Each structure stands twice: as structure tokens, then as C-alpha cells.
Amino acid sequence: MSVAAVELRALRKVYRHRHGWGRGSAETVALESVDLDVPPGELFGLLGPNGAGKTTVVKICTTLLLPTAGTARVLGEDVSQAGRQLRQRIGFVFGGERGLYWRLSGYDNLRYFGDLYRLPPDRARRRIDELVQLVGLEGRIHDRVERYSRGMKQRLHLARGLLHDPELLFLDEPTIGLDPVGARDLRQLVRGLADRGTTVFLTTHAMLEAEAICDRIAVVHRGRIIAAGAPDVVRRQGADLGVVEFEAVGIDDRLVQRLRQLPGVEAVQVVAGELTHRVTVQCPDPASLVLQLGPCLDGALAVGLRVREPTLEDAYIRLVAEPAP
Amino acid sequence: MTGLRLFAHGCLYQYRALFNWATPLGYASSKLLVPVFQVVFFVQLGVFATGGGDPTYFAIGNAMQVTALNGIFGVVMTVGNERQFGTLPLLLASPASRLATFLGRSAFHVVDGIISVVIAFAVAQLLFGLRLAHADLPLLAASVVAVALSTCGIGLLLGSCSLVSRDILLVANLVYFLFLVVAGVNFPVTRLPGALQVVSRGLPMSRGIAAARLAVAGAPASRALPLLGQELLVGAAYAAAGYLLFRVLEGWARRGGLQEAF
Ligand SMILES: Nc1ncnc2c1ncn2[C@@H]1O[C@H](COP(=O)(O)OP(=O)(O)OP(=O)(O)O)[C@@H](O)[C@H]1O
Ligand SMILES: [Mg+2]
Numbered sequence: 001m002s003v004a005a006v007e008l009r010a011l012r013k014v015y016r017h018r019h020g021w022g023r024g025s026a027e028t029v030a031l032e033s034v035d036l037d038v039p040p041g042e043l044f045g046l047l048g049p050n051g052a053g054k055t056t057v058v059k060i061c062t063t064l065l066l067p068t069a070g071t072a073r074v075l076g077e078d079v080s081q082a083g084r085q086l087r088q089r090i091g092f093v094f095g096g097e098r099g100l101y102w103r104l105s106g107y108d109n110l111r112y113f114g115d116l117y118r119l120p121p122d123r124a125r126r127r128i129d130e131l132v133q134l135v136g137l138e139g140r141i142h143d144r145v146e147r148y149s150r151g152m153k154q155r156l157h158l159a160r161g162l163l164h165d166p167e168l169l170f171l172d173e174p175t176i177g178l179d180p181v182g183a184r185d186l187r188q189l190v191r192g193l194a195d196r197g198t199t200v201f202l203t204t205h206a207m208l209e210a211e212a213i214c215d216r217i218a219v220v221h222r223g224r225i226i227a228a229g230a231p232d233v234v235r236r237q238g239a240d241l242g243v244v245e246f247e248a249v250g251i252d253d254r255l256v257q258r259l260r261q262l263p264g265v266e267a268v269q270v271v272a273g274e275l276t277h278r279v280t281v282q283c284p285d286p287a288s289l290v291l292q293l294g295p296c297l298d299g300a301l302a303v304g305l306r307v308r309e310p311t312l313e314d315a316y317i318r319l320v321a322e323p324a325p
Numbered sequence: 326m327t328g329l330r331l332f333a334h335g336c337l338y339q340y341r342a343l344f345n346w347a348t349p350l351g352y353a354s355s356k357l358l359v360p361v362f363q364v365v366f367f368v369q370l371g372v373f374a375t376g377g378g379d380p381t382y383f384a385i386g387n388a389m390q391v392t393a394l395n396g397i398f399g400v401v402m403t404v405g406n407e408r409q410f411g412t413l414p415l416l417l418a419s420p421a422s423r424l425a426t427f428l429g430r431s432a433f434h435v436v437d438g439i440i441s442v443v444i445a446f447a448v449a450q451l452l453f454g455l456r457l458a459h460a461d462l463p464l465l466a467a468s469v470v471a472v473a474l475s476t477c478g479i480g481l482l483l484g485s486c487s488l489v490s491r492d493i494l495l496v497a498n499l500v501y502f503l504f505l506v507v508a509g510v511n512f513p514v515t516r517l518p519g520a521l522q523v524v525s526r527g528l529p530m531s532r533g534i535a536a537a538r539l540a541v542a543g544a545p546a547s548r549a550l551p552l553l554g555q556e557l558l559v560g561a562a563y564a565a566a567g568y569l570l571f572r573v574l575e576g577w578a579r580r581g582g583l584q585e586a587f
Contacts, residue, residue, distance in 0.1 A: 015581045062418050066579045087420040098411025101342035112338035116419040116426075121334070160415075 003076035005168050005199040006038040006061060010070035013056050013223075030056040032223035033070065038201055038216075040167075043194035045214035046203045049320050052220045054203035055094075058172045061201070062092045075168060088117065091166030093157045095173035102146040106137060106156045109145060110163060117164035124163070131159040134189065151182040158186070162193075169193065171202040175209060187213050207313035211235075221320045235312040241266060242286035243314050246305040247276040248297070258296050262289065267314075267321040276303070282310060282318050332425055333432075339403070340433040356437065360391040360445045367511055368453050381456065384449035385541055386510035389472055389534045391445045392438035393504050396476025397483060399434035401497045404484040413488075417575060427568055430484065431477040438473035459543035468537040471553045475529035475560025481567030488574045509534050529563065532556040 013031040018024075031053045038044045048054050059065040061074050063082055072079045077086045101109050107128065114124035132141045135155040145153065154177065161169055171190065175183040183206075191213045194200045204210055210217050211231045218228035227234050251270065259268050259281060269280040279302075283289050286307040293302060310318075364387045371383035407413045416426065449455040457465075479500065487493035504510065507521050508530035514522055525531045533556040536549040 013581070064414055064418050064579065065581055084420040087418060092418065094414070096411075099415055101410060101412065104338070104342050108338060108341070112335070112342060113415070113419070115335040115338065116416065116421040118420065121330070 002040055004037050004073065005040045005042070005075060006036065006044075006201060007073040008034050008036040008057070008070070009072075010035060011057070011060065011067050011072055012069040013053070013060065013065065014068045029223055031067075034220065034223065034225055036218060036225060036228070038199065040199050041194070041197060042215045043191065043200045043213060044202070045210040045217040046201065046220055047205060047207070047210055047217055047316060048203075048220035049205065052320075053223045054220060055172055057220070058092065058094075058170050058201070058203060062090060062170055063087060088164065089166060090168045090170065091161040091164065092170040093161040093172065093174060095154070095176035097150055097153050097177075100145045100153060100156060100160075103144060105144055106141045106148065106152075106159075107132075109156065110159060113160050114163055119164060127163060127165070128159075131162055134162075135159045136185070150177045151179065154178060154182075154186070158189070166198070168199045168201065171200065173203055173205075175204070175206065183209070207311070207316050211312045219316060219319050226319050227315075231312050235310065235315045237315055237319075241282045241284055241310055241314075241318070243308050243310050244281045244283070244286045244289050244293075244305065245308065246279055246293075246302045247273070248279050248300055248302050249276050250300040251277050251279065251297070252300075255297060255300055258298075262292055262296060264289070267318040269317050280314065280317070282314055332429060335421075335425070336429040336432045339429055355394075356441055357444060359394060360388075360441045361448050363387055363391060364445045364448050365452065368449060371511060372453070380449070380453035381541065382538075383511055384446075384453055384455045385537050386508075386534055388442055388445035388449055389469070389537050390504055390508065390510045390530065391441045392469070392473045393476045393501055393530065395434040395438035395441060396431075396473060396478075396480045397497050397501055398480075398494075399437060400431050400477055400480030401483045401487055401493055403430045405487045405491075405493065408488070417578070423572065423575070424568065427481065427571060431481055431564075434477055434480065435470075435473045438476065439469055442469045442473070457541060460541045461543055461546065461549075462540075464540035464546050464549055465537055467553055468533050468540055468549070471536070471556045471560075472530060472533035475533060475556050475563070478560035478563035478567070479529055482563045482570065483567075485567045485570040485574060488571070488578070504528070504530050507531065527559075529556060529559045532559070 011031055011034040013029075015028045015030055016025055017028070034053070034057065046054050046057060056065065060067050060072050060079060063079050063086065066080055074082070074086060075089055079086070101112065104112065110128045110131070111124060114128065119127065132138055135158055137152060137155055137159070140148070140152060145156065148156065154174070158174065161171070174190065175186055178186060187209060190200055190202065194215075202214075214231060216229060217231055217234055218225050219234065220226070227237060256268060256270055259265060259279070262283075264283040264285055265281055266284075267282045271278045281289060290305065290307065293305075364384065367387045368380050368383040372378060372380050407416065446455065450457065483493055483497050483500065486496070503524075507514065507517060507525040507528065509525070514525050514531055517525065532552040536552040536556070539549040539552075
């Protein structure tokens with residue numbers, strides 16, 4: 001039995017923040033109690049809404065933050081005690097444009113981080129050439145980073161995270177800010193890494209992304225894991241439910257509230273479009289819901305109504321939906 | 326040997342990454358013009374105030390003090406910029422040696438500091454006829470190196486503070502001008518009230534400047550060397566305090582006490 005790549009037990013993190021001199025302090029519970037296992041070789045996805053605690057988990061695992069309670073073991077080492085050896089074995093990429101030296105070329109950025117990871121110069125040069133190919137930055141790698149587009153910066157970040165050939169790679173929202181094609185390329189790249197044996201731990205709020213590439217996922221909500229398993233398994237946690245979907249004109253908060261209170265309704269999602277709102281309602285008996293819709297909508301117009309099986313996204317929305325009042 | 330090469334390499338990239346001084350124009354303005362203006366201003370003022378007196382005293386003091394520009398601001402901005410670029414977490418989560426990183430941050434500023442002093446001396450000689458005929462040049466060079474090193478020591482301490490505070494440049498400004506007052510730059514330390522003399526002894530620079538004055542006057546090295554030894558010790562004490570503080574703050578940051586750091 002090999003050691004788990006990531007093993008979290010009752011992991012808890014409370015941030016304390018001061019309001020400024022003498023104005024007291026407040027606490028934010030970022031992680032209530034998280035238990036999680038990621039076996040080596042897996043492509044694992046941690047899902048959750050904004051503020052769920054995903055970044056906090058990644059920061060703890062990459063030795064940037066200490067847990068308030070509980071344990072986090074990464075590649076068999078307790079992160080609270082871990083030092084250089086562990087840091088040399090893991091890589092990480094935080095989403096966004098920060099974390100690069102904008103005045104240096106992409107190439108010089110990689111050389112600099114190669115130094116930090118103690119790569120001998122000739123190995124660093126070879127590895128950088130490989131990675132530049134892999135992330136598709138050929139031709140632009142000697143430009144200054146300040147002239148890069150967001151997607152190029154993101155790809156440079158990935159190359160940086162992979163420089164020292166880590167056994168385990170953490171990616172915090174790697175596709176944030178990428179166009180659909182760029183995001184797909186990046187997903188394929190990450191999938192390829194996992195297929196070649198790198199363990200990948202990524203966070204995202206894009207369900208499709210998770211469904212497309214992850215071997216296993218977990219959903220974190222308000223600092224706890226509320227579902228875990230293969231994407232299919234998590235999706236089927238809603239299999240007893242059906243989904244009614246329609247476009248509505250003239251819908252408002254009051255009507256949404258009324259929809260939520262219909263018998264059997266588990267979750268309602270409203271996404272604003274240009275002219276209409278797309279409304280998704282999850283419930284055990286879609287057929288009878290459809291009959292109740294007319295009176296409930298009270299004059300608002302519903303078009304394009306259809307009933308379908310829940311997707312992973314539906315399952316996710318139900319999992320993180322506010323409990324009905 | 327590879328260790329040393331990595332170190333030098335890292336220092337160079339760090340320096341280029343963090344400063345626009347690495348572009349010719351930025352370099353010229355901060356490395357040439359600022360020191361030149363400072364020397365011209367104070368020497369002119371000193372000569373005027375003493376009714377056409379000897380420029381030597383003012384020239385030596387101000388030329389030496391110019392190192393503090395690099396030692397303090399250079400080193401402080403290294404950490405500050407790193408925080409601004411969001412690269413600090415990457416550095417802290419890397420396996421790089423903290424001590425090497427830390428010393429690497431100051432290495433180039435020592436060299437830079439030395440270059441600035443040389444320029445300042447050259448200006449003093451060209452414009453005000455600073456006489457170096459009797460000077461013990463190796464001893465003068467040693468004084469310059471000692472002060473360049475010791476001001477970086479205090480820069481490292483302030484740099485560590487800038488891990489927690491965005492306002493450390495204000496403090497750095499304060500320290501820079503404090504040097505003007507207490508380090509014997511434009512008037513002897515003995516002219517200061519007792520309390521400020523104590524401050525002067527607790528800071529780098531004053532002994533180095535005193536040694537440089539001895540060197541220019543051609544005094545025997547045996548008088549200047551103990552001063553230089555003390556200068557280096559004071560600088561080393563600040564650097565050590567800076568390093569310790571860095572480790573303490575790193576621990577704090579990991580506990581989530583410093584939101585800005587990440
Ligand atoms: N440095 C900090 N100080 C105080 N509170 C923090 C800090 N970092 C995060 N938090 C809080 O902890 C909680 C979890 O934040 P975290 O960044 O882990 O969420 P997330 O799942 O990554 O969210 P997102 O999807 O928006 O990136 C949030 O309530 C956040 O406000
Ligand atoms: Mg996040």
C-alpha cells in the first residue's frame with residue numbers, strides 16, 4: 001500500500017484578523033473540519049463555491065499556511081513539520097496574473113525559479129525548452145512578461161510549477177480567465193500530465209472541467225466536504241431527482257421564492273440571459289411540477305420547457321444550495 | 326562551487342527582476358544623479374556656511390553616506406516589490422535556502438553602493454577639488470566597502486519589517502535622514518546632544534565615515550582599522566537581527582497573521 005499523496009484529517013483553519021490598532025479582531029472559519037484522501041497518480045478535483053475554502057486547503061498543503069487543528073499529510077509528510085524536502089517534491093500554481101516578474105522575459109522567470117528549485121543550469125535549460133514546447137509558448141518566451149496576455153501568463157505559471165518535475169502538482173483554478181479553447185488545451189495538458197504519472201490536485205468551480213478530466217472529485221462547502229467520489233458517483237447522488245428547465249420572461253425574486261416553496265423542490269437556479277432568465281428546478285417528480293408551474297408563475301412567461309436527467313452541475317448546485325427557509 | 330554559481334545567478338536575476346534600475350535610464354537616474362545632487366548640495370551648503378571653507382569634510386561625509394541609498398532603499402524595496410508582484414508566496418514555498426535568498430538580496434546592493442560612492446568621490450574631486458594626495462587609498466576603499474556592507478545590514482532589518490508593513494519606505498526615509506544627522510556626515514558626532522550620540526553609536530555609518538576621514542588625511546591604518554571592525558560588527562548585528570525577524574515573520578505568515586503577505 002503506497003502512501004496517500006494527500007491525506008487530510010479533521011483539518012481546521014481559522015483566520016484571525018485585526019481591524020487595526022486597538023479595534024479588536026475577528027475570526028473567519030475557513031475550514032470547519034475537512035477529511036480527504038487522494039491516492040498517488042490520481043487527477044483529483046476539489047469543487048466548491050466562492051469562499052468555500054479551496055484555496056485555503058491548497059495553501060496548507062503547499063506549506064504556505066499552518067492548520068489551526070487537525071493534520072495534513074502530503075506525500076507522507078506532515079506539512080506542519082515539513083521543510084525543504086517536501087517543497088522540492090511538490091509544485092503549485094495559483095490562478096491569476098500575479099506571481100511573475102513582469103520586467104523579466106518568460107524565459108528569465110523560469111531560469112530564476114529554476115534557481116530557487118536548485119536545478120543545475122544545464123538541466124534547467126533543457127527542462128525549460130521542453131516545458132516551453134509543452135505549454136505552447138515558443139516564439140514568445142523571450143518577450144517580457146508584461147507583454148503577455150493573461151492566458152500566456154497562466155501557461156507560464158504552469159511551466160513554472162512543473163520546472164522541477166514535481167510528483168504532486170497543486171493547481172488552484174488553473175483555467176480562470178482563459179478562453180474556452182485555451183481552457184480546453186490546458187485541461188488536455190493537465191490530463192496528459194496525470195496520464196504520465198503526476199498526481200494532480202486541482203480546484204475549480206467549473207463542473208464541466210471537473211467532469212471532463214478528473215478521476216475523482218470532492219465538493220467542499222462552508223469548510224466541510226459534502227460529497228466525494230468519481231464524477232459519475234457524485235452526479236448520481238441526485239439520480240432520484242429530475243430537472244425541469246425553461247426560459248422565463250418577467251420572473252422576479254418573489255416568483256423564485258414561490259418556486260422554491262413548491263412541494264418537493266430541492267433546488268432552484270436562475271441564470272440571467274439577455275432577454276430571458278434560464279430557470280432550473282430540481283425535484284423528485286418533474287411531471288407534477290410542470291403542472292404546478294402555470295399557477296405558480298403568475299403571469300410570467302415560460303418558454304422552451306423541458307425535463308431532463310440531472311448533470312454533475314445540477315448535483316453540485318443542489319449540494320451547495322442554501323437550505324430552504 | 327555550483328552552490329556559489331547558483332547564488333550569483335540567483336542574485337543577478339533577483340536584481341533584474343525587481344528593479345527598473347536594471348534599465349539604463351533608471352539606473353542612471355538613481356545611481357548617478359541622486360548621489361551627485363546630494364554631494365553638490367551639501368558641499369555647496371557647507372562651503373557657503375563656513376564662508377568659503379574647506380570642502381573636504383562635507384565631500385567625504387556625503388560621498389560616504391550615498392551608500393545608504395542602496396543599502397537601505399535597495400534592500401527594502403526588494404522585499405516590498407516581491408510582495409507587490411505576488412511572488413513572495415512562491416519564494417516562501419520553494420525549497421530555496423532562506424539564508425542564501427536573504428543574503429542574495431543584498432549582494433548587488435553592496436556592489437551598487439560602492440559604485441555610487443566612487444561616483445560621488447569623483448564628483449567631489451572634479452567640482453570642489455577634493456584632495457586625495459595624502460590619502461591612504463586602500464584604507465579609503467576598505468572604509469567604503471565596510472559602510473556599503475553595514476548599511477545593507479540595516480536595510481535587511483527594515484526589509485524584513487516590510488513583510489508586515491506597507492509603510493516601511495517611510496521608516497527607511499527616516500533612517501536615511503537620521504544618518505545625515507547623527508552619522509557625522511556634515512558635522513562631527515561630538516556636536517550632538519548626548520542622547521543622539523548614543524543613537525549614532527548604535528547605528529552603522531559613523532565609524533566608517535570617521536575611518537574614511539582618517540584615510541583621506543593619511544593617518545596610520547592602526548587608528549582606522551578598529552573603527553572599521555566595529556562598523557562591520559554593527560552591520561552584522563543588524564543583518565542577523567533582520568534574518569531572525571524574517572524567520573519569525575515567516576512563521577507568522579504561515580499562521581495567517583499577515584494577510585498582505587499572501
Ligand atoms: N488571509 C485571510 N484572512 C482572513 N480570511 C481569509 C483569508 N483568506 C481567506 N479567508 C477567508 O476564508 C474563507 C475561505 O477562503 P478561500 O480563499 O479558501 O476560498 P475559496 O474556496 O478558494 O474561494 P474562491 O472560489 O473565491 O477562490 C473565506 O471566507 C475567506 O474570506
Ligand atoms: Mg480560491
